[in-house]
Amino acid sequence: MSYVTLKDIAKVAKVSYSTVSRALSGSKEISEATRQRVLNICREMGYTTDFVARSMVTGTTNTIGLILTSVNNPFMSELANYVEQYTRAAGYNIILCSSAHELEQEQQVFQLLMGRRADGIIIVPASQGSYASLETFIKKVPTVFISGNSRDMPVSYVSVDNHQGIVMGMEYLISLGHRDILYFGRRPGSLTHSVRVEGYLASCGKHGLNAQFKDNTNNFTSIHNGYELAKELFSHRPLPFTAIFASSDTNALGIIKAADEDGIRVPEDISILGFDNISYADLPKIELSTIEQPKEMMAARAVEELVGRIRGKKGEPLQLILPPKLIKRKSCVKAVQETASLQS
């Protein structure tokens, strides 16, 4: 049950254990003959390097902590998938943690990760307060934020241009003839979402549209809560809008489900535009039009920056805001005139 150590094999090979260490590490200060002999014995005895012990002396663990607000959410798990890929390519393993959107748990897992001597941390912040709450820790270990929430903070982050994404979506909806567009899922406490709301308001202002909101009182987003919110929304007829801009694809999916149940046809009766472009959006019969967050690029750049910092890169933090992209599928169509006029 217990592992074979350097000493064990040194004994068998009749060399000192520093020699064994050299054989293993590919050092040049050793003859090819002894190296082969030692390596063979290692194989025979089933030796595996004890990374815990190595970490003690090298002071590095080749481990990156990934803190998500939730693991059980398509956007997060897609992001996690990309982060895992890129970190692995760079020679790191991931320890996966969740903050459950709670500042306190976030702080706790951050400390845990520090205790485990993670070489660096990638974090999707739990809320607006995350930076302040973690500030002292962030100074001790390279950290990069994903997904905004860090305006004016001296940390590296990569996010998508949320303002621009919403404006893009609004322009599209407006070009389709919609003038009564409801913003679905406004969520106080999240910087990401306040930026999106700003974009919405700006578009409304520019085009002389009335702003309409359906607020999300939870501090997370899911199909289920989108569904429940939508049920409430649909209980008042006639509907005073021809299109819904959902603040996340999961919410959009919930809306579609509620609409199905309530006999509202998408897109014939109302158009729905999402945000995120999770893989669900591309499913047959769903075909959700949406604003894409470039998840792979976000993961790639975040990992690149983090690894750079770990390896000693100095200088200004990377503060990268990536452009979003409009993905046209089938959930948005030209506004139906009669519905629109219903409430004018």
Place this chain on the structure above:
Amino acid sequence: MSYVTLKDIAKVAKVSYSTVSRALSGSKEISEATRQRVLNICREMGYTTDFVARSMVTGTTNTIGLILTSVNNPFMSELANYVEQYTRAAGYNIILCSSAHELEQEQQVFQLLMGRRADGIIIVPASQGSYASLETFIKKVPTVFISGNSRDMPVSYVSVDNHQGIVMGMEYLISLGHRDILYFGRRPGSLTHSVRVEGYLASCGKHGLNAQFKDNTNNFTSIHNGYELAKELFSHRPLPFTAIFASSDTNALGIIKAADEDGIRVPEDISILGFDNISYADLPKIELSTIEQPKEMMAARAVEELVGRIRGKKGEPLQLILPPKLIKRKSCVKAVQETASLQS
């Protein structure tokens, strides 16, 4: 940048560092006064326990390795989510790895996890050969398999009754009047899948049905490969079946997409039954009928067994085969007589 150690705070507190260790560990052999004093200093100086160092002496890491065949697959990520939840509840962190369905990579990550001194490993095997390939390692670290593939092997595993699941699905389809049922996605090399095929064949035999197959030549399953396979299948008309039993929900989703494109209506023209009950299956407009694998229960029992072994539990390995469940949604309906008779 470097961390505060026990010694550092011992110096400040003017005590020996074993006293500090005692204060931290909640030992009783210390006066309340010094404990408080020490704890305060720890807080002020921002001390975090070095788990790497602790692991060196305790020989335990509170880490569990999770090896999946792929992270980018709904079934796997749902499973991962549950495993993460249950391990966290038991006080362990997860290191997430992928075998990419390759025996060689599987062996590699298994060894890596051993090197990191994971206290235990939960693995979804890459293929039939996994057990044999890992046998020597498995003796060194507590391991539990998820998702079959381990018949007659002296390892703990928890899986679903695949044979029973298929029989259940077939009975349902047959009760709906289908007699021409194609099994979609047969995949050689996977034990799970050969058990399912056995179930299919048994049902066909019992009811005097002709077996029809569409083989999956890849060693993985995805929406995309389901789609491509289905496109081939649909290129020969008329369709010699009224229902398709897909070996996975992802494949079923691909079939639906292809059907959509080719003007085949689901369920009016053909019924589709999936396997797994991934969360996608429950989406509005998709409403895929399927056989559920009890993922949460599988995760829970696997974690329970693993933690038991880690804590020294002896005795026979747990070999648990959970019952599947038929989930009726909207993708299967009564067979249309004319279509069925077309090829009789």
Place this chain on the structure above:
DNA sequence: CTGAAAGCGCTAACAC
């Protein structure tokens, strides 16, 4: 090219 020895930060057994 190889061996001896120090020490990473901590826990735990042993003294006092």
Place this chain on the structure above:
DNA sequence: GTGTTAGCGCTTTCAG
């Protein structure tokens, strides 16, 4: 109650 000390398995000088 508190201090001293011996490792845990490894890497890395420093000698030879």
